[in-house]
Amino acid sequence: MQxxxxxxxxIHRIIVATSILILAVIxxxxxxxxxxxxxxxxxxxxxxIMVILYPIIIWQEIxxxxxxxxxxxxxxxxxxxxxxxxxxxxFMISVMIYLILLNYIGxxxxxxxxxxxxxxxxxxxxxxxxxxFSIIATGLLYLFFDxxxxxxxxxxxxxxxxx
Numbered sequence: 001m002q003x004x005x006x007x008x009x010x011i012h013r014i015i016v017a018t019s020i021l022i023l024a025v026i027x028x029x030x031x032x033x034x035x036x037x038x039x040x041x042x043x044x045x046x047x048x049i050m051v052i053l054y055p056i057i058i059w060q061e062i063x064x065x066x067x068x069x070x071x072x073x074x075x076x077x078x079x080x081x082x083x084x085x086x087x088x089x090x091f092m093i094s095v096m097i098y099l100i101l102l103n104y105i106g107x108x109x110x111x112x113x114x115x116x117x118x119x120x121x122x123x124x125x126x127x128x129x130x131x132x133f134s135i136i137a138t139g140l141l142y143l144f145f146d147x148x149x150x151x152x153x154x155x156x157x158x159x160x161x162x163x
Contacts, residue, residue: 010065106156111138
């Protein structure tokens with residue numbers, strides 16, 4: 001029996017890493033012109049860390065693919081690769097929807113909706129844990145950023161008009 005190599009997972013990981021970097025670059029240039037420097041406080045360091053780590057991730061993926069080819073190991077579970085690709089696609093779409101909703105319905109509501117949806121996409125079996133976790137995590141993030149650090153989180157255009 002001849003052993004084969006499927007580079008599908010390799011390509012998927014490269015595409016995901018590149019897509020995340022592209023979104024980070026777009027976001028970085030989008031918020032670069034904000035007037036208040038406190039609004040950009042965390043964005044610049046995280047962006048540069050991503051830029052530095054990107055070539056390292058690509059190098060590791062190439063090295064792992066070469067090692068797999070060199071060892072002539074059979075990659076099984078193409079169905080697993082398809083499921084992983086589907087999860088990654090749903091993940092990226094949900095993140096984009098979250099970022100869009102963040103401006104309209106604010107941080108608290110969009111995060112409480114986003115976290116359980118993300119956990120279910122990634123395969124959490126529990127129905128109650130994601131809801132409880134999202135409420136607690138959102139509350140802690142709000143407390144940390146808005147109350148302790150004084151960094152205002154987005155209220156949302158729709159809610160701002162009501163208040």
